[in-house]
Amino acid sequence: MSSIYGESLKLSIFGQSHGKAIGMTLDGIPAGLSLDMEKLQLFLNRRAPGNHDYATSRKEADTPEFLSGIVNDHTCGAPISAIIRNSNTRSGDYAQLMDLPRPGHADLTAHLKYGGFQDAAGGGHFSGRLTAPLCIAGGMCLQWLEEMNIRIKAHISVCAGIADEPEVLDWANPDLAMIKTGFPVVNEDAGKSMQNAIAQAKSQGDSVGGLIKCFVTGLPAGLGDPIFGGMESRLAQIIYGIPAVKGLEFGTGFSSSYMRGSENNDSFCIDNGHIKSLHNYAGGILGGITDGMPLIFQVAIKPTPSISLPQKTVSMSRMEEATLSITGRHDPCIVPRAIPVIEAAAAIAVYDAILSQPIRRQ
Amino acid sequence: MSSIYGESLKLSIFGQSHGKAIGMTLDGIPAGLSLDMEKLQLFLNRRAPGNHDYATSRKEADTPEFLSGIVNDHTCGAPISAIIRNSNTRSGDYAQLMDLPRPGHADLTAHLKYGGFQDAAGGGHFSGRLTAPLCIAGGMCLQWLEEMNIRIKAHISVCAGIADEPEVLDWANPDLAMIKTGFPVVNEDAGKSMQNAIAQAKSQGDSVGGLIKCFVTGLPAGLGDPIFGGMESRLAQIIYGIPAVKGLEFGTGFSSSYMRGSENNDSFCIDNGHIKSLHNYAGGILGGITDGMPLIFQVAIKPTPSISLPQKTVSMSRMEEATLSITGRHDPCIVPRAIPVIEAAAAIAVYDAILSQPIRRQ
Amino acid sequence: MSSIYGESLKLSIFGQSHGKAIGMTLDGIPAGLSLDMEKLQLFLNRRAPGNHDYATSRKEADTPEFLSGIVNDHTCGAPISAIIRNSNTRSGDYAQLMDLPRPGHADLTAHLKYGGFQDAAGGGHFSGRLTAPLCIAGGMCLQWLEEMNIRIKAHISVCAGIADEPEVLDWANPDLAMIKTGFPVVNEDAGKSMQNAIAQAKSQGDSVGGLIKCFVTGLPAGLGDPIFGGMESRLAQIIYGIPAVKGLEFGTGFSSSYMRGSENNDSFCIDNGHIKSLHNYAGGILGGITDGMPLIFQVAIKPTPSISLPQKTVSMSRMEEATLSITGRHDPCIVPRAIPVIEAAAAIAVYDAILSQPIRRQ
């Protein structure tokens, strides 16, 4: 557990927000897989700060330096390691962060866990910045999955209370090209309303959250293992490793709890000689194992805890209540930038499940 | 992964629904912990079939036989192993299950994964019956947690669309004694309405689902690890190992996605010399680490997939569509019986997180 | 770690010498592998007590009961669990064992580790009896390896100081049929001398040890992983899990330390269109990875610590020195019975390495 994920691949993530560098090591990847560095950079740019109106205006190039594991743009079988240097170091608000924990952040719990030795600057190891190495690993897995015709795309299904409607993706046969590049929604009008709501929250010193719906198509049936190795468990462990995730559901998810069995059960049918589910209510997973239908899950992202409005907190040194005003630039909504992070996390979990498949009996 | 869970403790679950026995091995438990076998049996009875009007009428004593690890009602440091013999073996519907996969069950995916070699009888290793060994392990962990004054209780928050209202548990200071024994709700009238709705669904050959809200009180601050070892990841991996779970959220969860940061952020305050969160919106976890407040999560349980109403499926041998009628007795709603299973799973995850705490610097 | 082994397969061993049962769970095995139960029993008989003159005369049938994972003599994909009931329970010497630790046994360390809560009877979880479940798992793996034409055979290379000479197995192309059934040596005369030496030690209330040389033939090249996942590391972890093992070497092993590079380096050559090592000094492993030659290792087994001669120990309750006389029947030499245990351990490690091979790029 801790900062390592995976069964057959092992992803180790390291670094603190304002330390020298952040990075990742990805071990257990077969040799001979090709890697398109430009394509990887384009993927990383989707997460990087400063590339969006609705995000923090701090511009920082998240360009990884690969230290090992890649020779001539191919995996060589050795662990793949890459780092991103931090241009920002020890920030000025360090003393304040050590004393006044920000509501909704890990400042307090890091202090309680590490007894004052934690790297408090910028959230340290708990910072959202640590999703950059996750995206390096995930961006590579996405390329290798694409070679197997497996595709992963997510869109904002709800933001600031506004739903991405009325057009929706067909669960049994989603057309992922319907998700717009730029602001990732299916319905552009809904997207514009969302962006307006974000801008409004920002102007009020506040923030908003949202939901992200993710689709994985082209998956073989039979992935995942019973009990604790099911696809839901595998995905949940990594998805909940992303800061600000507070909920996760598969297929009909929470709404299934309100349905009858006759409504929520999905009929099997024959389609072109293959067994399929008619509506894919199960989200592509039955008993933890993929059924060959698109895998569908939805993630709840809380509103950015960093807001400009004054908040009540405590001084840990003086053990008395205090008021905190967070200055500086921060995302009024991290949902758009979380989209590639969710795709990356899903790619890592899916690729690990593929590598973990037992060799079939001859 | 697969059928093993845990970082410091290792829980291995084995058995098939209609095999000789189901069981579990729990390794990594310190020596010298006492175990009250009667109390454990009382806990297992809460999950056992046949003890409730609203559950399957098949009565089966789920009495574990401990094979190892317990000497004189104390742990001896060796792996703890216990089994439950299955009184039902190879069932008559085996041939049908091998050919006509039940909608909403793992029959199809087990077939695709194991190429026809799976134990199809009664769902095999995917059966809800495998939650009995989970409850053996969890029932033990609950006792050991209780000695540390950590308590875990869950109630049905929604069933058949009916909410457990208007009385609710205070998130910052829940009185777990408000949860009724028997049908586990806070409000008895709501409970009666739920039971009526279950009975009605049953009489119509249908089933219903629901939500379960679980509280863990008395937890120390500082449990859990950053990134993939956070308490949400630890709990999610085991909770999603329980059949029929389709969603999971922590604290304000999905509803936080619709809030503003200023609403969802919780204020820190000083209470009797301790730092607390005012409302515990975060559900006791910030950055994956416990903050000393009650840990709160909610689980979505889908309606029982086994229903008497005829359903559309396919014949896998003839590759043509077919109609299936599931006979025999089955729970019209597994939510009440899932309550101790959720408590057990939470206890295992929490106890493992406690055992995984690094030794503090002197 | 602890009582679980394996990367892709997970072997969990449980039980105490005089508890209700000992057993094992083997998880992660592909579905559809056949299992010949009679053949497995014949393998287990090789380890069972009472089948040899030179071993303890206590006769006990080590017949496993399979609880799960096997349907119609084939693996079904679910964890395989099997137990062996103990006919001997709480022995009379329990009180003595709790107070007077036997030299060379784990009685003292178990006491120190578990603070008096350990199951001291018969050595508890540290007993050599726990190699029976190891042999269940290994006996299955041996069958599955045999289907791939991989064979594992060990012989006594030294016992009571007597070497299995002058005939020796060719390291580059060993004829495993040269190892005799019954008392497993290559040279029968040497074997007879060994048996005489064992009988003599027994008559003197003493015991002897020996060396076991194990060969694995038919292995594909490329098994194992760099650094900590090399074949030596994989084998060492499980081999050192066998009681009484005090040393392990691969290929020329300890004697290589006395050679020059020009002697110990092996020449590569072409043999029938394949690259081979001329003498296989490396024992089939270079850089932790198999090279396609037979894998060869040798294990040092200490003399049985249970001897009839009086020994000096301490009374832990009175904290004073004491004299201990171990009564009852015990093996004057466990080396012959350790042969199938070593073969079983090697089979588990090798089969796990095979299952852990990454899927090759298409």
Place this chain on the structure above:
Amino acid sequence: MSSIYGESLKLSIFGQSHGKAIGMTLDGIPAGLSLDMEKLQLFLNRRAPGNHDYATSRKEADTPEFLSGIVNDHTCGAPISAIIRNSNTRSGDYAQLMDLPRPGHADLTAHLKYGGFQDAAGGGHFSGRLTAPLCIAGGMCLQWLEEMNIRIKAHISVCAGIADEPEVLDWANPDLAMIKTGFPVVNEDAGKSMQNAIAQAKSQGDSVGGLIKCFVTGLPAGLGDPIFGGMESRLAQIIYGIPAVKGLEFGTGFSSSYMRGSENNDSFCIDNGHIKSLHNYAGGILGGITDGMPLIFQVAIKPTPSISLPQKTVSMSRMEEATLSITGRHDPCIVPRAIPVIEAAAAIAVYDAILSQPIRRQ
């Protein structure tokens, strides 16, 4: 497995000999431990090339750059990551190494495993250079163990067939100060003879091997776990991860196989109110668990496979036999430089075992 080691701590090693950098990530270390960087550098210098007459004359500063996990010379609870830049990149002998595998090296097996995609330059991920990051991790663990009064020291017990005699360390109470700094032996005359023998082998274009004996003092009793988690298994997994290790024994080890039980069994006695073993024949481990005596093991190091003398190999491209002459500077004996590597590996295994101790019952 693969390039990751540990139960409670997780050590991940990455890099190739001639890639951009080599490095390590050490996760699971408690916060608040101090780290003396100068002391660490002094330890790394003992392994670094070019610091000894008997070693390769290539001088390279092995100075780690810490990227994360250390703040103000203390651990902060986040993963500790450090890298060493390689000054040598793609070497000129790359083409030769891709075609003519060096006897005794992993060139052939890497090629067979990775299908030609391996990084062949300088041995790639299999290079002895990868012991530098192992020493970074081990050097830190040595410091933290020292704070607990646990000390780890190794000496050359045999080199080029010359034993470090007649003075020897007392197994029950070793005086580690008897090991000389510089060339690490107990007897200086023996050490001079060894150095002469190394020089002679070098002058003949050949190499020699040796044995390393390692002592761990100050260990608490009760470390390690039964079966696969014993101290021998834990140490063996990491020790066999060091290139050129071909054998490993604990306490009397291989020689115990030639003894009788009455000779090899050690008496327990009372010493100053503590239970001790009289001679510590067991090397501090009984049943896999430490007994409070010094832990003693011996490692067999093969002669350096890189020698100047011409050797027979094959051309993999032409599949015909060929002669190889390895040019350049290489160690005629790696045993002296392996001493700190063995100490580092032992420190990592021991510190991991300490972190993995279950919390004692109150």
